[in-house]
Amino acid sequence: MKAPLLALLLSLPVMADDLSSVAAMKSAADAFLGSLDEAKREKAVFAFDGDERENFKFTPRERTGLPLKEMSETQNAAAMKLLEAALSEKGKLKAMQIITLEGVLREMEKNPTYRDPGKYYVSIFGKPGDEKGWGWKFEGHHLALNYTVVGDKVAVTPSFFAANPAEVREGEHKGLRVLAAEEDLAMALANVLIDGGKKDVIFSDKAPGEILTAENRKATALEPVGLLASEMSDGQKQALRELITEYVGRHRKDLAEADLAKIDKAGFDKVRFGWAGGTKRGEAWYYRVQGPTFLMEAANTQNNANHIHATWRSFEGDFGRDMLSEHYHQHEEDGGHHH
Structure with missing residues (x-):
């Protein structure tokens, strides 16, 4: 990754607040998917009702989705736009600093394959904008962000942030306390x-x-x-x-x-x-x-x-379960059949 993510993210024009987060997420997800070739899209896209959407993990492990390290600079910027559609300035800063800490651990532990700031993965579930529900996830070590969109409502949990070291005690990031x-x-x-x-x-x-x-x-x-x-x-x-x-x-x-x-x-x-x-x-x-x-x-x-x-x-409400069951029952009553 050429440009550090934080610099990239903070240099993006701030999204207009009048654009609702739902609209911002849809447009960012469409743009992200539009930037991918077929092979990458294959990795990034999952069925909305598949098992993968509720697979929530914050420990270092093999993950599904498309990792930052396999994205071009354009695709990387598009992934950051997705984060920007969900996070506040403060939230964005925390997320980027958590990714920075992977680099700090890499230095401390001298284990570059295990600690890799490129191993944060984007997954899109279903089709962005689908009224019945769609979602996306940004996940890697110590950062697990899950979003489910049903109509004009968004579920933002499970939401997990962590920091190791909680306080960086040496090196160029000395004094950094992400949380x-x-x-x-x-x-x-x-x-x-x-x-x-x-x-x-x-x-x-x-x-x-x-x-x-x-x-x-x-x-x-x-x-x-x-x-x-x-x-x-x-x-x-x-x-x-x-x-x-x-x-x-x-x-x-x-x-x-x-x-x-x-x-x-x-x-x-x-x-x-x-x-x-x-x-x-x-x-x-x-x-x-x-x-x-x-x-x-x-x-x-x-x-x-x-x-x-x-x-x-x-x-x-984790993974929008309450909204989805409400939406489903609403349609049953309306005589619509959504399966």
Whole structure:
């Protein structure tokens, strides 16, 4: 890859905000597919109802889809446009920095085939714009972005971002903390609650070694831990909201607002925040934010607590399952037959 991805992505003209993310995704997907020859398209395109769409993995492994390293510069730019149709400026920056960290690991571990910033794959499911549903995925080590579009609605989960090293301690990227906000906002909230006498926020002295939902295709609600938003002061609630917005706000404004509205509709007071492990930088920790409809989980335990995994799941809405079943039933009632 000649131009570093970040430079390429940040040099693209910013998409007009008045173009909805759905329209932007369709046009970016069409352009991306249009830039591919038959052999590459063969790798990039999958049936919408096939098994591959829900194959969610964030660990280093063999993957399907078309990898960045097999794309020409034009195709690479087209793939970046797809990311740009989904992510906010902040989200884009995090995604590109995660890819940069693969290069950092490559230097540290001296294993270039295992750690390869070119091994991020684009997959398109179904036909962009298909009313019955279509989707796409951008996935590689520590970054798993899944989008499902049904009509004018978009499901953005499962959404997984991770950072190893969580803080780069040497070399040209020294000081880089890709998921600083995901750590700092949550740790500050845990400490504010403890200082305010709400020690129940801590549900265990020891952090679990990994996020509990792992690479499960379906996420189910975990044991309720910590404190309910309804037990927090206005300021503490605001801090919790800010943490949630850090995850949701990785996406473009219209997507982020729709997701926050869903969380509010299910009841913000029913959202719980629980913490495990140490409450100081450098200590191993884990937290989760769980509401009636969603879960955000983060763990920093591996590599001497310098390796963060952060995931965002929707119990009914991952891979657009809720929208698809609603769409299907709608058509059954209308006498339409969609199979």
